[in-house]
């Protein structure tokens with residue numbers, strides 16, 4: 829197992845892990861289970877992380893991740909009131925797709 833990166837929140841971690849899995853990597857999100865304990869632990873202990881099962885995939889996985897993290901910046905307001913930034917096409921708060 830190898831830690832690839834730390835994500836700012838669980839929605840982004842899941843999005844990155846999904847994209848990596850679709851790219852054929854052995855990615856998974858760790859620390860899901862600490863979500864319910866947030867507030868009782870130091871904040872940096874609660875952030876979700878994206879891990880690779882197979883460490884030899886690291887270089888290619890980091891390349892894909894770099895693309896994911898550097899998507900064209902976009903900012904839109906979801907119907908639920910959440911401002912979504914960073915190139916996401918679905919609201920990380922409620923899951924609604926971006927309005928056309």
Ligand SMILES: [Zn+2]
Nearest residue numbers: 906908919922
């Ligand atoms: Zn929303």
